[in-house]
Amino acid sequence: MVKVDAAGESSLINVRDLDKTYRRGEEEIDVLQGLNLDVRQGEFVAFMGPSGSGKTTLLNLLGGLDVPTRGSITVSGDEITHMSAGKLTEWRARHVGFIFQTYNLIPVLNAFQNVELPLLLTKLSKAERRDHVEAALSVVGLADRMKHFPRQLSGGQEQRVAIARAIVADPTFLLCDEPTGDLDRKRADEIMTLMEELVAKYHKTILMVTHDPLVAARAHTILHLDKGVLVEARQASQDTLAGGVA
Amino acid sequence: MVAKLFFGLLMTLAAIAALLLILTVVGGIIAGLLAPFVGSVPVAYNFHSVRVRWTSTIVAILGIAGTVGVFVAMLSLARGFRATLVASGSPGNALVMRAGATSEMMGGITLDSVRVVQDAPGIARDQSGPLVTQEVVGVVPFPLLSTGTDANVQVRGVSPNVLRIRTFVKIIGGRMFNPGLSELVVGKNAARTYSGLNVGNTINFGGGRWQVVGVFDAGGSSFDSEVWCDAHILSQVLKRPDNIFQSATVHLSSPSAFQQFKDAVISDPRMNVDVVREIDYYAKQSTTMTRLITVLGGLVAAIMAIGAVFAALNTMYSAISERGREIATMRAIGFSTWNVILSFLFEALLISFVAGLVGCLAVLPLNGLTTNTMNFQTFSNVAFAFKITFDLLLMGVLFGLVMGILGGLLPAVRAALRPVAVALREL
Numbered sequence: 001m002v003k004v005d006a007a008g009e010s011s012l013i014n015v016r017d018l019d020k021t022y023r024r025g026e027e028e029i030d031v032l033q034g035l036n037l038d039v040r041q042g043e044f045v046a047f048m049g050p051s052g053s054g055k056t057t058l059l060n061l062l063g064g065l066d067v068p069t070r071g072s073i074t075v076s077g078d079e080i081t082h083m084s085a086g087k088l089t090e091w092r093a094r095h096v097g098f099i100f101q102t103y104n105l106i107p108v109l110n111a112f113q114n115v116e117l118p119l120l121l122t123k124l125s126k127a128e129r130r131d132h133v134e135a136a137l138s139v140v141g142l143a144d145r146m147k148h149f150p151r152q153l154s155g156g157q158e159q160r161v162a163i164a165r166a167i168v169a170d171p172t173f174l175l176c177d178e179p180t181g182d183l184d185r186k187r188a189d190e191i192m193t194l195m196e197e198l199v200a201k202y203h204k205t206i207l208m209v210t211h212d213p214l215v216a217a218r219a220h221t222i223l224h225l226d227k228g229v230l231v232e233a234r235q236a237s238q239d240t241l242a243g244g245v246a
Numbered sequence: 247m248v249a250k251l252f253f254g255l256l257m258t259l260a261a262i263a264a265l266l267l268i269l270t271v272v273g274g275i276i277a278g279l280l281a282p283f284v285g286s287v288p289v290a291y292n293f294h295s296v297r298v299r300w301t302s303t304i305v306a307i308l309g310i311a312g313t314v315g316v317f318v319a320m321l322s323l324a325r326g327f328r329a330t331l332v333a334s335g336s337p338g339n340a341l342v343m344r345a346g347a348t349s350e351m352m353g354g355i356t357l358d359s360v361r362v363v364q365d366a367p368g369i370a371r372d373q374s375g376p377l378v379t380q381e382v383v384g385v386v387p388f389p390l391l392s393t394g395t396d397a398n399v400q401v402r403g404v405s406p407n408v409l410r411i412r413t414f415v416k417i418i419g420g421r422m423f424n425p426g427l428s429e430l431v432v433g434k435n436a437a438r439t440y441s442g443l444n445v446g447n448t449i450n451f452g453g454g455r456w457q458v459v460g461v462f463d464a465g466g467s468s469f470d471s472e473v474w475c476d477a478h479i480l481s482q483v484l485k486r487p488d489n490i491f492q493s494a495t496v497h498l499s500s501p502s503a504f505q506q507f508k509d510a511v512i513s514d515p516r517m518n519v520d521v522v523r524e525i526d527y528y529a530k531q532s533t534t535m536t537r538l539i540t541v542l543g544g545l546v547a548a549i550m551a552i553g554a555v556f557a558a559l560n561t562m563y564s565a566i567s568e569r570g571r572e573i574a575t576m577r578a579i580g581f582s583t584w585n586v587i588l589s590f591l592f593e594a595l596l597i598s599f600v601a602g603l604v605g606c607l608a609v610l611p612l613n614g615l616t617t618n619t620m621n622f623q624t625f626s627n628v629a630f631a632f633k634i635t636f637d638l639l640l641m642g643v644l645f646g647l648v649m650g651i652l653g654g655l656l657p658a659v660r661a662a663l664r665p666v667a668v669a670l671r672e673l
């Protein structure tokens with residue numbers, strides 16, 4: 001259950017009074033203002049909003065790729081907002097799986113090697129890594145494409161490899177930035193079906209940014225961001241909690 | 247006072263900067279070499295990347311390889327020259343010259359002094375008496391076979407027993423000259439380099455008419471570039487006093503007898519001479535030319551190295567800018583800045599190692615190739631060979647690695663420190 005502006009003691013992700021301000025020359029741009037959010041384990045949340053509304057900034061902050069100007073983000077009890085850059089890097093490796101619009105696979109590595117990348121930061125043996133990679137590629141339906149390089153795969157297949165890479169180390173949650181933005185409708189549907197399966201079958205928590213209402217509709221909850229403020233929330237199934245802060 | 251202080255401060259800062267640079271390069275090389283073991287980015291990534299971006303890789307390799315080649319060639323030239331001169335001296339021989347003379351050409355030792363030397367303790371003897379060769383040297387122009395122009399040859403008047411003193415010298419064609427006759431034996435390099443120095447030929451120089459009767463092999467030493475004859479005959483032809491020589495070379499009863507011999511000769515009140523080990527004399531003779539070759543070669547290599555470092559910098563910067571998305575993705579996944587730096591240092595080392603090998607292999611055929619140069623101590627031509635040794639090749643490869651690190655470090659650090667969110671947004 002996603003709650004906006006709630007206490008959220010039992011939530012997996014807990015965001016409080018989050019501000020992000022960028023400075024461009026003399027001008028200060030408030031990208032996010034006083035944002036509150038709670039996301040529980042196993043939820044699938046879509047963020048929508050016009051360009052410049054702060055969707056990607058929020059995703060970057062949640063993923064520890066950027067630090068907020070004010071406020072706190074707590075994930076599984078760890079407050080990440082005050083972590084050093086080094087600690088944050090380690091935290092990302094353990095807790096976050098990223099899925100990008102342009103897949104961001106390493107072109108000179110094959111599918112297996114791409115998926116194996118996050119596991120190289122763990123203490124797993126080579127055999128264990130192989131097992132994990134094969135399992136992840138099986139989940140996305142590409143067990144037979146392990147030796148293929150990204151240029152030998154279709155866009156949809158590339159995104160599946162990227163999803164396998166995101167889930168292979170069993171992160172706490174997945175962050176997806178326009179995961180279907182470069183795909184046609186059919187491939188986008190396939191990817192969304194896969195994401196739904198990750199949530200339903202493997203209890204993954206997914207936070208996704210998208211422009212596409214059809215894609216967003218596949219999430220449990222859609223949150224709208226406008227000018228740095230969460231202005232509307234729609235819960236797809238039940239317990240719809242609308243609310244805004246600002 | 248202020249200027250002195252300023253200069254001192256400047257020198258201190260320069261020394262600190264140099265130290266930091268050395269530490270950075272050494273640290274960079276060590277880190278890059280350890281990358282496959284301590285880094286997390288797979289080295290396959292670097293191997294693939296180098297192969298995929300082969301055009302810019304080849305440009306960097308050629309730049310570094312060319313520099314390494316020049317570096318190794320110059321050093322091998324200096325080494326070869328030094329080895330040739332050092333080979334001329336034997337640790338079991340001592341050279342006696344006028345006190346203060348820095349070369350034989352400036353020496354002057356009387357027959358009376360030679361007699362004293364012959365009676366000194368520590369000298370080896372055989373049935374013919376003490377093993378001492380009193381020598382006269384002159385410089386005579388001979389036409390080069392290659393160009394027909396004249397080049398100076400050192401003509402050395404020696405005692406007939408010289409082959410028992412310089413035991414490494416062997417007659418390999420014809421015979422030794424006969425004492426009292428205008429006969430010449432020529433070093434094998436001289437025979438190959440100048441026209442008319444073949445066995446059986448008669449040549450004119452110094453107002454005399456000489457017959458070439460033999461060729462000797464002096465084991466690659468500078469004597470191979472010389473022409474030898476009877477010292478008394480040469481003195482007459484060059485119109486020099488018959489009782490003055492330029493040096494005397496003594497074969498010692500053993501190398502350890504040197505000090506005893508030297509003490510005895512120097513402490514004799516009738517003598518005004520210096521005594522040095524022959525090997526030290528020739529080593530010292532080689533220093534001016536060796537230094538000249540090394541400095542000039544070093545200068546050329548340094549200028550080329552600057553170009554090569556920029557080529558490497560350019561290659562690494564373009565590699566990194568092409569890979570902005572990949573680096574940002576790896577950083578997002580959880581690879582640390584340190585992992586990214588290690589990975590790019592490894593890649594720079596990979597390129598420069600291959601370049602170093604290519605540079606070394608390119609100049610390897612020069613090994614043993616003979617060339618000539620003027621020895622400024624004797625004003626005569628010396629033939630010597632490029633001497634490429636294993637340690638020189640190692641130095642070449644190391645030089646290549648240094649260039650690689652200098653070219654790779656900045657781009658690697660820049661790539662690693664770029665904020666991930668910014669890098670991802672700009673793509």
